[in-house]
Structure formats: structure tokens, C-alpha cells
Amino acid sequence: MAIAAVILLFGLAHAAEPTASGEFSSSDFTESDRCKECHAITTVQWEGTMHSNAYVDPFYLKEFHAASEDTDGLVDSFCSRCHTPIGVVAGEIPPADGSQLSEIAKEGVNCDFCHTVSGSDGTGNAPFIVTPGDTKWGPFNDSEASFHESEYLELYTQSEYCGMCHEVRHPVNGLLIDDTYPVWKNSTYSQEDVTCQDCHMTPGITEFEANPGRAGSGAPKRDHISLHSIVGGNAFVTEMLGAEKEKEMAIERLEMAATLDMVSPEIANKGEDVTVEISITNSGAGHNIPTGVSEIRQMWLEVKATDAEGHEIYSAGTTDTSGEIISANTIYNNVLGDSEGNPTLSFWLADRVLSDNRIGPEETVAEEHMFSLPEDAVYPVTVDATLKYRSAPQDLIDHLFGEDVHEVPVIDMVEKSRIIYDPDTPPESRTQPQSESQSTPGFTVFATVAALLIIYVLKKQ
Ligand code: HEC
Ligand code: HEC
Ligand code: HEC
Ligand code: HEC
Ligand code: HEC
Structure with missing residues (x-):
């Protein structure tokens, strides 16, 4: 009885738990080039961004290796969970030198990672639940595609989605290191329901602005589809990586x-x-x-x-x-x-x-x-x-x-x-x-x- 109860409890608790390191293999995920066949505009928008460069970013790698050395590897999967999420859930990092990382893990925060997020255990330190496979989750409740199943999840339209990674707490002492989501949460923007997506995934920059179009080849015309050229103020690493368009967009954002x-x-x-x-x-x-x-x-x-x-x-x-x-x-x-x-x-x-x-x-x-x-x-x-x-x-x-x-x-x-x-x-x-x-x-x-x-x-x- 007791053992059954423990197993049951464990099973229940486990269902809402963030995806563990090594739970999947990198071959469970699909490369962004495949998505590009139908979502060409979206993919081109994503390609120069810091999301696509979240792992290969030379500045990140220098800091990551320093952090790994300073802590005897304690932070290896911690840092990597946001900077190469597929690398972590596929158990390819550690080792910190990246020698075991597949090509798809080096795509950083990529299409298939973001769209196989099927839930989240709150915000901060990447508590995502990811379910790679046929289903792509997203903001539409009436979407149909031949290549994959589509499923609506409200999370995609909310700041909490971004808050999974844009809230960083020190893994040992809990110090709040990146407070982007919590500060937004306590601002009037949150009260007025102006989300991260409104400013970062529409042409509006400081407010929502509709971007009518088609989300893929053969898809219906919609009143709004989101931009995936998600930029902040990083005009430095974008320049270093030759992402001129994203550098200009970062400057434009800083000017606003x-x-x-x-x-x-x-x-x-x-x-x-x-x-x-x-x-x-x-x-x-x-x-x-x-x-x-x-x-x-x-x-x-x-x-x-x-x-x-x-x-x-x-x-x-x-x-x-x-x-x-x-x-x-x-x-x-x-x-x-x-x-x-x-x-x-x-x-x-x-x-x-x-x-x-x-x-x-x-x-x-x-x-x-x-x-x-x-x-x-x-x-x-x-x-x-x-x-x-x-x-x-x-x-x-x-x-x-x-x-x-x-x-x-x-x-x-x-x-x-x-x-x-x-x-x-x-x-x-x-x-x-x-x-x-x-x-x-x-x-x-x-x-x-x-x-x-x-x-x-x-x-x-
Ligand atoms: C950082 C996570 C993230 C990444 C990376 C990402 N997406 Fe999205 N995507 C989202 C979110 C969030 C939305 C919903 C935005 C909204 O509705 O406000 C979305 C919406 C979409 C939609 C619905 C149509 C639209 O544009 O609104 C499609 C299709 C899509 N993404 C495809 C892709 C493809 C293809 C890639 C890779 C090139 C990609 N996404 C990369 C988070 C991401
Ligand atoms: C919970 C998610 C998360 C974790 C864990 C995390 N980061 Fe990040 N990191 C981010 C986000 C989000 C940004 C972008 C914020 C910004 O641009 O200001 C970022 C940006 C950075 C940058 C700046 C890169 C640039 O191009 O300017 C460095 C360096 C960095 N992280 C290093 C690390 C190191 C080292 C660790 C582990 C000790 C770590 N990060 C852990 C989410 C995370
Ligand atoms: C064979 C073409 C094709 C390929 C390949 C493809 N998609 Fe799609 N996808 C579509 C079409 C068409 C839609 C419908 C768009 C709409 O409803 O406006 C769609 C819709 C979506 C949506 C919206 C789902 C929703 O309910 O909100 C997401 C997210 C998405 N695709 C992600 C991806 C990702 C990630 C990849 C790569 C792993 C990919 N797609 C590959 C054709 C494709
Ligand atoms: C009202 C519009 C608005 C909203 C809402 C908003 N942002 Fe921003 N964001 C901006 C602007 C403008 C900048 C450029 C100024 C700057 O770099 O701080 C920016 C910059 C950033 C940067 C780069 C930071 C830096 O200083 O280098 C990150 C990361 C970011 N936003 C993430 C987010 C996330 C995550 C959310 C939701 C929790 C969010 N933003 C909500 C407008 C917005
Ligand atoms: C899986 C984790 C993850 C998710 C989910 C995520 N991000 Fe990020 N984001 C990152 C990391 C890591 C970086 C920094 C990469 C680097 O600079 O090396 C980043 C970078 C950024 C930047 C560029 C910051 C700069 O300094 O220019 C912006 C803006 C941003 N994210 C906004 C968003 C928004 C808006 C969402 C929600 C739609 C979101 N992110 C969801 C991990 C994530």
C-alpha cells in the first residue's frame, strides 16, 4: 500500500516536473532548416537573433567556461539549460567543452525547442516541460499543417512563457540575477496586459502593433502573425557575429x-x-x-x-x-x-x-x-x-x-x-x-x- 502510494505520488509530482537533463535525445528534435521549408520568413527573422546564437555567442562561451572553471562544473547544466536547452534535455552537456553537442543543440533557443514546450512549472531558471514529437504548440486554436499536428497553448501569448528563462536566480543562494520578468510583473505594463510579445514580437517596439500575414506557405491570411526577430539592446555580439540587421534593430530599440x-x-x-x-x-x-x-x-x-x-x-x-x-x-x-x-x-x-x-x-x-x-x-x-x-x-x-x-x-x-x-x-x-x-x-x-x-x-x- 505505502509503496503504491509513494509511486502514485511520485508519478503525479513527476507529471508537473520540469523536463530533466538527459530525458530525451537530440534526434527527437527537428532542425530549424526543416521548419524553414514552410515557415521561411519566420526562420529568416530568427536566424540572426541572440536566441539562435544563444550557445555559439562567443561572449557567452567565454563567461560560461570561466563560470564552469570557478565552480568545478557545478553550473554546467544550469547555464546550459537556457543557452542550449536541447543540449541539456538530450544529456549532451556537460561536458562543458561542448564536445558532445549535436548540431541541433548548437542552434541555441531554436524553433523546435520553443514550439515543443508543452507546459511550464512557473517562471525562473527554465522550468519548462518539453514534449518533442509530432505536435507543435503555439498561439492559434484553429491551425492546421500537413507536416505536424498543431496545438493551442495560452502560455505562448503570455509573458510567463518568456519568464521561464528571463528570470535567473543563483542556483545555490537564490540571489535574483536577472529580474526582467519579475520587474515586468510588478509594472503597470503587466496590469494593462502589455506583454513581452507585444513589444518584442510585433513591429510596435513599445506597444502592440498588428502584423497581418501568413504564418507559413499555404496558411490562411491572418490579422496578426508574430515577428521572430526578437531583439533587445545587443548591438555588440550581433555585430561580432555579422548579424547587421539585428544590430540595427537593437539600436532602433535602444533609441525608443x-x-x-x-x-x-x-x-x-x-x-x-x-x-x-x-x-x-x-x-x-x-x-x-x-x-x-x-x-x-x-x-x-x-x-x-x-x-x-x-x-x-x-x-x-x-x-x-x-x-x-x-x-x-x-x-x-x-x-x-x-x-x-x-x-x-x-x-x-x-x-x-x-x-x-x-x-x-x-x-x-x-x-x-x-x-x-x-x-x-x-x-x-x-x-x-x-x-x-x-x-x-x-x-x-x-x-x-x-x-x-x-x-x-x-x-x-x-x-x-x-x-x-x-x-x-x-x-x-x-x-x-x-x-x-x-x-x-x-x-x-x-x-x-x-x-x-x-x-x-x-x-x-
Ligand atoms: C523563444 C521561443 C521561440 C522561438 C525560438 C521560436 N518561436 Fe515561434 N513563437 C513563439 C511564441 C511565444 C509565439 C506566439 C507569439 C504571440 O502569439 O504573441 C510564436 C508563434 C509562432 C507561430 C504562429 C504564427 C505566428 O507567427 O504568430 C509559428 C508558425 C511559429 N512561431 C514558428 C516558429 C518557427 C518556424 C521558429 C524558428 C524559425 C520559431 N517559431 C521560433 C516562440 C518562439
Ligand atoms: C534561466 C535562464 C538562464 C540561465 C540559467 C543563464 N542564463 Fe545567461 N542569459 C539568459 C538570458 C535570458 C540572457 C539575455 C539577457 C540580456 O541580454 O541581457 C542571458 C545572457 C547572458 C550573457 C550575455 C551575452 C551577450 O551576448 O551579451 C552571458 C555572458 C550569460 N548569459 C552567461 C551565463 C552564464 C555563464 C550562466 C551560468 C552561470 C548563465 N548565463 C545562466 C538566460 C540564462
Ligand atoms: C510542410 C510545411 C510545414 C513544415 C515543414 C512546418 N510547418 Fe509549422 N505550420 C505549417 C502550416 C501551414 C501552419 C498553419 C499556419 C496557420 O494556421 O496560420 C503551421 C503552423 C505552425 C504553428 C502554429 C501552431 C498553433 O497552433 O499555433 C507552429 C508553432 C509551427 N507551425 C511550428 C513549426 C515548427 C517548429 C516546424 C519545424 C520543426 C514546422 N512548423 C514545420 C506548415 C509547416
Ligand atoms: C513596453 C514595451 C516592452 C515590454 C512590455 C518588454 N520590453 Fe523588453 N525591451 C523593450 C525596449 C524598448 C528595450 C530596449 C531598452 C533596453 O535594452 O533595456 C528592451 C530590451 C530588452 C532586453 C535587452 C536588455 C538590455 O538592457 O540589454 C531584454 C532581454 C528584454 N527586453 C526582454 C523582455 C522580456 C523578457 C519582457 C517580458 C517580461 C519584455 N522585454 C517586455 C521594450 C519592452
Ligand atoms: C529557453 C529559454 C528562453 C526563452 C523561453 C526565451 N528566451 Fe529570450 N533569450 C534567452 C537567452 C539564453 C538569451 C541570450 C542569448 C545570448 O545573448 O547569448 C535570450 C535573448 C533574448 C533577447 C535579446 C537580448 C539582448 O540583449 O539583445 C530578447 C529581447 C529576448 N531574449 C526576449 C525574449 C522573449 C520576448 C521571449 C518570450 C517570447 C523569450 N525571450 C523567451 C533564452 C530564452
């Missing part, structure tokens, strides 16, 4: 993530101290900026004041020839600490958060910059602020790959300028630069419509 505002005096006397306040708003991302491996990512403000002859009066947040950021007020990221409390970029060694100044969804933060106008400055003086982003500190990449091998691109997310005039300049001659293009169109249209309406109403009266 934030807005800047600057308050500075319109006039100032020479010798006077000038204070400039710049605020940054996370207006476009449903999570912190930066997010993901944000202890490695860097975002900061570059602020420069120059006089009419181009002489620099003030600068902060520029980079020197070795790529180091000079005197930025704040680096917007989080700093993790090891067991001795020392800052570390090796998150597998971290057990605490030392600081966190990422910008939350819809949050605004401000920076103050101060300088004095030199006696020989030539009016007018221009203050430029640019929000910068890069995927990794240059010295980390130099340390991993060697000096002068890879230059981490620095992306301008958004900029703003203000002009400071000679107090003798008549007020009507003091013009200010237009707002940055990114937030202008919507506002200009709104302002024009509002102005026309007012004129119309006034005329009628």
Missing part, C-alpha cells in the same frame, strides 16, 4: 527606450556657476533599463558644454582611448558582490546586491551637472546631453578576448541640447533647439491639431 529632459538657465554671466538638471525617463521598456545581465551592461549620460567657437567648457561621461568612462555622474546598472562583499561581474560568484540604479519602467531619475562660465567663453554656449549604452565594459571584453580585438560599440539612445545666451541678448532672439526627433512627431502632430482646433473655435466665435 528613453526620453531626456533638460533644465538649464537661458542666460548666464561669465564667471557665474551654471547648474543643469537632466532627467531620464524609461518611457519605452516594460522592465528596467538596462535589464538582463544588467550588471554587465552600462548606461550613462554624457554631458558637454561648448562655447560658440567650439571650446569645451565642461564634460562628463566621455570615454578615453582605452574605452573607460570618465567622470560620469552615474552608471545606470546594478553592482553584485561576492561573499566577501567585493564587486564582481562574475554573477555566478555573487551572493548580494551592492547597488542598483537601473531605471524602472516609467520611472524618471535626475542628474545635476555644474560648471562655471569662463571669462573668455564666447556666447552662446551649448549644453548637449546624450544617453549612452553599451553591452559590456571595454576592459571586461579586453580581459576575455585580448586587447584591441573587439571594440564594444557605444550607442546613443537619445540626446537633448540647450543654449545659454549672453544676458544682453534680447529675449526674442533666444531660441532653443527643437526637442529630439524621437519624441517630437507625436507631440508636433498633437500641438498642431490642438492649435488648429483653437483657431477654429476662436474663428467660429
Whole structure:
């Protein structure tokens, strides 16, 4: 009796358990090239993305091998479960050197892995249940194909699907290392049901935008099919791998993530101290900026004041020839600490958060910059602020790959300028630069419509 009950309980518990390492063979999965025969557009969209490169990513591999060494192999299947999920469920990794990995496992997060996910035991640390075979699960409840069975699963339309992998907790001490899903979950985006898919799998970037089309050859026309060109802010590894289109898409996404505002005096006397306040708003991302491996990512403000002859009066947040950021007020990221409390970029060694100044969804933060106008400055003086982003500190990449091998691109997310005039300049001659293009169109249209309406109403009266 007791034994039967234990077996029964075990059986029940097992049914909801995440798929174990080595439960399947890589030959149970189908290569993406096969899907491409009918889902050509979708497959081309996926090919240059970090999902398709999740295992072969040279930056990942360097860090993975370092982590494996530091922990005597303890993290081998942990890291691999997200970066080569087929490699893990097929029992091909460990060994950490990848020598046993099949070609399909090297496809990283691929078509057949994602579409044979038949359930999940919550979010975080990849608790997926995968059932390779004839059935492909997806967002349609009326889909028919000759090559495979189709099955609807609501999970595909929900952020929880992405939350399986986009929430990383330290396997030993539980420290939350990647909080993308939990932060989204606590944001107004979640309350308003704006999902990861809405921003990352439609042309909308910061909101849902329908993409009508056919999901495969011979498939019916639908009001919306999703994009599989799922990109974030990674303009570095995409460049390294020659994925130019995805690099451009990452830059475009970064340009949509934030807005800047600057308050500075319109006039100032020479010798006077000038204070400039710049605020940054996370207006476009449903999570912190930066997010993901944000202890490695860097975002900061570059602020420069120059006089009419181009002489620099003030600068902060520029980079020197070795790529180091000079005197930025704040680096917007989080700093993790090891067991001795020392800052570390090796998150597998971290057990605490030392600081966190990422910008939350819809949050605004401000920076103050101060300088004095030199006696020989030539009016007018221009203050430029640019929000910068890069995927990794240059010295980390130099340390991993060697000096002068890879230059981490620095992306301008958004900029703003203000002009400071000679107090003798008549007020009507003091013009200010237009707002940055990114937030202008919507506002200009709104302002024009509002102005026309007012004129119309006034005329009628
Ligand atoms: C990271 C996981 C992931 C990967 C990799 C992935 N898909 Fe999808 N796919 C999804 C999700 C999630 C949806 C549903 C999105 C929605 O409805 O909002 C989807 C939707 C679909 C659909 C339904 C039609 C549509 O586009 O909405 C098809 C067909 C499809 N995927 C095929 C593929 C093929 C082929 C590949 C490989 C080139 C692939 N998928 C790779 C997660 C993935
Ligand atoms: C012989 C052509 C063909 C091949 C090969 C093929 N599919 Fe499909 N697939 C289709 C068609 C047609 C549809 C129907 C699309 C629709 O309903 O709009 C479809 C639908 C889907 C859907 C949507 C299922 C749902 O209910 O939401 C997914 C997911 C999918 N395919 C994944 C894959 C994957 C992964 C592969 C490769 C392992 C693959 N397909 C290979 C033709 C094919
Ligand atoms: C099986 C695990 C897994 C699932 C499920 C998954 N991802 Fe990912 N995703 C990854 C991994 C691993 C990477 C990073 C690969 C790398 O950079 O080496 C990644 C990368 C990304 C990136 C690129 C990040 C950057 O810095 O540019 C975005 C965006 C992204 N995923 C969004 C999504 C969305 C949206 C979903 C849900 C539809 C999803 N992912 C589902 C594992 C997953
Ligand atoms: C309201 C739109 C929106 C939603 C919702 C959203 N994202 Fe993003 N995401 C963005 C934008 C814009 C960026 C570029 C800014 C950045 O890199 O942080 C981005 C960047 C990313 C990155 C790269 C992070 C980095 O800083 O390098 C990842 C990974 C990512 N998103 C995953 C997700 C996942 C997973 C979800 C759901 C839990 C999600 N996103 C929900 C808009 C969104
Ligand atoms: C639960 C899933 C998961 C686990 C476990 C995981 N990762 Fe990741 N990893 C991700 C996701 C998702 C991203 C993309 C986030 C982003 O782009 O900011 C990522 C990104 C990375 C990146 C950045 C790659 C790039 O191209 O910029 C590195 C490096 C990395 N992971 C290393 C590791 C190592 C080493 C381990 C094990 C100690 C590990 N990861 C464990 C999901 C995971």
C-alpha cells in the first residue's frame, strides 16, 4: 500500500516536473532548416537573433567556461539549460567543452525547442516541460499543417512563457540575477496586459502593433502573425557575429527606450556657476533599463558644454582611448558582490546586491551637472546631453578576448541640447533647439491639431 502510494505520488509530482537533463535525445528534435521549408520568413527573422546564437555567442562561451572553471562544473547544466536547452534535455552537456553537442543543440533557443514546450512549472531558471514529437504548440486554436499536428497553448501569448528563462536566480543562494520578468510583473505594463510579445514580437517596439500575414506557405491570411526577430539592446555580439540587421534593430530599440529632459538657465554671466538638471525617463521598456545581465551592461549620460567657437567648457561621461568612462555622474546598472562583499561581474560568484540604479519602467531619475562660465567663453554656449549604452565594459571584453580585438560599440539612445545666451541678448532672439526627433512627431502632430482646433473655435466665435 505505502509503496503504491509513494509511486502514485511520485508519478503525479513527476507529471508537473520540469523536463530533466538527459530525458530525451537530440534526434527527437527537428532542425530549424526543416521548419524553414514552410515557415521561411519566420526562420529568416530568427536566424540572426541572440536566441539562435544563444550557445555559439562567443561572449557567452567565454563567461560560461570561466563560470564552469570557478565552480568545478557545478553550473554546467544550469547555464546550459537556457543557452542550449536541447543540449541539456538530450544529456549532451556537460561536458562543458561542448564536445558532445549535436548540431541541433548548437542552434541555441531554436524553433523546435520553443514550439515543443508543452507546459511550464512557473517562471525562473527554465522550468519548462518539453514534449518533442509530432505536435507543435503555439498561439492559434484553429491551425492546421500537413507536416505536424498543431496545438493551442495560452502560455505562448503570455509573458510567463518568456519568464521561464528571463528570470535567473543563483542556483545555490537564490540571489535574483536577472529580474526582467519579475520587474515586468510588478509594472503597470503587466496590469494593462502589455506583454513581452507585444513589444518584442510585433513591429510596435513599445506597444502592440498588428502584423497581418501568413504564418507559413499555404496558411490562411491572418490579422496578426508574430515577428521572430526578437531583439533587445545587443548591438555588440550581433555585430561580432555579422548579424547587421539585428544590430540595427537593437539600436532602433535602444533609441525608443528613453526620453531626456533638460533644465538649464537661458542666460548666464561669465564667471557665474551654471547648474543643469537632466532627467531620464524609461518611457519605452516594460522592465528596467538596462535589464538582463544588467550588471554587465552600462548606461550613462554624457554631458558637454561648448562655447560658440567650439571650446569645451565642461564634460562628463566621455570615454578615453582605452574605452573607460570618465567622470560620469552615474552608471545606470546594478553592482553584485561576492561573499566577501567585493564587486564582481562574475554573477555566478555573487551572493548580494551592492547597488542598483537601473531605471524602472516609467520611472524618471535626475542628474545635476555644474560648471562655471569662463571669462573668455564666447556666447552662446551649448549644453548637449546624450544617453549612452553599451553591452559590456571595454576592459571586461579586453580581459576575455585580448586587447584591441573587439571594440564594444557605444550607442546613443537619445540626446537633448540647450543654449545659454549672453544676458544682453534680447529675449526674442533666444531660441532653443527643437526637442529630439524621437519624441517630437507625436507631440508636433498633437500641438498642431490642438492649435488648429483653437483657431477654429476662436474663428467660429
Ligand atoms: C523563444 C521561443 C521561440 C522561438 C525560438 C521560436 N518561436 Fe515561434 N513563437 C513563439 C511564441 C511565444 C509565439 C506566439 C507569439 C504571440 O502569439 O504573441 C510564436 C508563434 C509562432 C507561430 C504562429 C504564427 C505566428 O507567427 O504568430 C509559428 C508558425 C511559429 N512561431 C514558428 C516558429 C518557427 C518556424 C521558429 C524558428 C524559425 C520559431 N517559431 C521560433 C516562440 C518562439
Ligand atoms: C510542410 C510545411 C510545414 C513544415 C515543414 C512546418 N510547418 Fe509549422 N505550420 C505549417 C502550416 C501551414 C501552419 C498553419 C499556419 C496557420 O494556421 O496560420 C503551421 C503552423 C505552425 C504553428 C502554429 C501552431 C498553433 O497552433 O499555433 C507552429 C508553432 C509551427 N507551425 C511550428 C513549426 C515548427 C517548429 C516546424 C519545424 C520543426 C514546422 N512548423 C514545420 C506548415 C509547416
Ligand atoms: C529557453 C529559454 C528562453 C526563452 C523561453 C526565451 N528566451 Fe529570450 N533569450 C534567452 C537567452 C539564453 C538569451 C541570450 C542569448 C545570448 O545573448 O547569448 C535570450 C535573448 C533574448 C533577447 C535579446 C537580448 C539582448 O540583449 O539583445 C530578447 C529581447 C529576448 N531574449 C526576449 C525574449 C522573449 C520576448 C521571449 C518570450 C517570447 C523569450 N525571450 C523567451 C533564452 C530564452
Ligand atoms: C513596453 C514595451 C516592452 C515590454 C512590455 C518588454 N520590453 Fe523588453 N525591451 C523593450 C525596449 C524598448 C528595450 C530596449 C531598452 C533596453 O535594452 O533595456 C528592451 C530590451 C530588452 C532586453 C535587452 C536588455 C538590455 O538592457 O540589454 C531584454 C532581454 C528584454 N527586453 C526582454 C523582455 C522580456 C523578457 C519582457 C517580458 C517580461 C519584455 N522585454 C517586455 C521594450 C519592452
Ligand atoms: C534561466 C535562464 C538562464 C540561465 C540559467 C543563464 N542564463 Fe545567461 N542569459 C539568459 C538570458 C535570458 C540572457 C539575455 C539577457 C540580456 O541580454 O541581457 C542571458 C545572457 C547572458 C550573457 C550575455 C551575452 C551577450 O551576448 O551579451 C552571458 C555572458 C550569460 N548569459 C552567461 C551565463 C552564464 C555563464 C550562466 C551560468 C552561470 C548563465 N548565463 C545562466 C538566460 C540564462
